[in-house]
Amino acid sequence: MEDVLHAIGFVIIGGGFFVSLMIFEAYYCYKQGETDVYDFKETVVNLTTGAMYKITDGICIALYIGAFYDLVSSIGFQWFPEVTLITLLITFIALDLFQYFNHRITHKVRWLWTVHHSHHSSTRFNLSTALRQNLLFPITGGWLLWWLPIALIGYDKFSVIIMMEIITAYQFFIHTTKINKLGPLELIFNTPSHHRVHHGKNPKQIDRNFGAVFIIWDKLFGTFRSEEDAGKIVYGVTTPPAKPFNPLYLQLHEFFLMLKETWQHKDPRILIMGPDWLERKLAQKDNKLALPEKG
Numbered sequence: 384m385e386d387v388l389h390a391i392g393f394v395i396i397g398g399g400f401f402v403s404l405m406i407f408e409a410y411y412c413y414k415q416g417e418t419d420v421y422d423f424k425e426t427v428v429n430l431t432t433g434a435m436y437k438i439t440d441g442i443c444i445a446l447y448i449g450a451f452y453d454l455v456s457s458i459g460f461q462w463f464p465e466v467t468l469i470t471l472l473i474t475f476i477a478l479d480l481f482q483y484f485n486h487r488i489t490h491k492v493r494w495l496w497t498v499h500h501s502h503h504s505s506t507r508f509n510l511s512t513a514l515r516q517n518l519l520f521p522i523t524g525g526w527l528l529w530w531l532p533i534a535l536i537g538y539d540k541f542s543v544i545i546m547m548e549i550i551t552a553y554q555f556f557i558h559t560t561k562i563n564k565l566g567p568l569e570l571i572f573n574t575p576s577h578h579r580v581h582h583g584k585n586p587k588q589i590d591r592n593f594g595a596v597f598i599i600w601d602k603l604f605g606t607f608r609s610e611e612d613a614g615k616i617v618y619g620v621t622t623p624p625a626k627p628f629n630p631l632y633l634q635l636h637e638f639f640l641m642l643k644e645t646w647q648h649k650d651p652r653i654l655i656m657g658p659d660w661l662e663r664k665l666a667q668k669d670n671k672l673a674l675p676e677k678g
Contacts, residue, residue, distance in 0.1 A: 398430075401510065401513075405509070408420075421511070422507060425511070425628065426511045428627070428629075428633065429512060430511065432517065432518070436517055436518050436520060437516075440520070444544075448521065448526060448530065452543075456538075459536060460536050461537040462536050462538060463537045463539070471542065471546070474542070474546060477533060478529070478533055478543070478550060479595050481528065481532045482595045483594055485525075485528040487590075487604075492655055492657070493641055493654060493660070495523070495524075496637075497638040497658075498520050498523050498634075498638060499520075500658075501637070503582060503584075504620050505619065508618045509559060510556075510558055511558075513554060513556075514555075518634055519638055523638070529547070550596055557577070558578065561575075563575075572597060576610045577592045577607075580609070582616070583616040583617055584617055584620055585613075587613050588608070588614070588617075591613070592606065622637075641654065
């Protein structure tokens with residue numbers, strides 16, 4: 384129950400703060416003559432999906448995610464150091480690294496991508512886009528690759544949850560087109576410039592810049608692309624939702640489409656392969672059928 388109340392408190396307090404910044408950004412854009420940065424209907428959808436996700440997340444933490452953490456940490460390495468500034472910093476950096484891999488895999492496995500798809504489906508990029516989340520995330524296990532490693536190592540659960548909230552909150556501020564380059568900070572941190580590339584749907588922008596707080600992971604593991612090298616950024620996904628202003632459809636359609644296609648084609652690999660794997664497989668099959676007979 385405490386986790387649920389925490390989630391509701393976060394929605395009310397954090398939501399109020401975030402909405403204030405969104406209003407400021409929208410007003411600033413309006414004064415600059417940029418009237419297409421925000422769309423009222425889409426902003427309402429983003430706020431709705433964000434609240435639905437956060438409340439569902441709190442319920443799931445209370446029901447089983449917290450218990451899962453306790454169980455894994457009891458059989459893992461059981462580091463459990465004293466909570467100090469140094470151990471907090473080490474754990475924060477480790478959590479950010481785990482989130483990098485979690486985010487990267489989310490883009491590569493359809494089971495996970497169908498839940499993340501809604502976040503990327505907006506054709507606009509503003510602060511409200513950060514809140515465009517999916518209530519299925521805590522239900523389908525998208526959190527597992529973030530929680531599992533730190534639980535195996537062993538660290539105070541309350542501190543871990545707080546640091547996860549900080550990492551998540553940080554990413555709110557990088558969903559904007561109103562902040563340009565940030566000088567030397569661009570070398571280490573994920574910035575609005577780097578994250579704009581991540582939200583692009585052109586070939587040079589897809590699957591780039593997965594970092595949460597730090598961009599160094601992308602530079603180390605070969606997934607970094609600067610805004611200068613990314614070309615013109617077009618926001619959105621290659622498979623846009625048919626009902627973009629319906630919050631439930633936006634969050635559920637891709638997931639249930641995946642289940643439908645898995646049943647239809649009787650191929651469970653669809654669940655774990657890339658988002659476009661089935662499409663490419665069918666295209667290859669059609670190409671083979673179209674080849675003229677030899678002789």
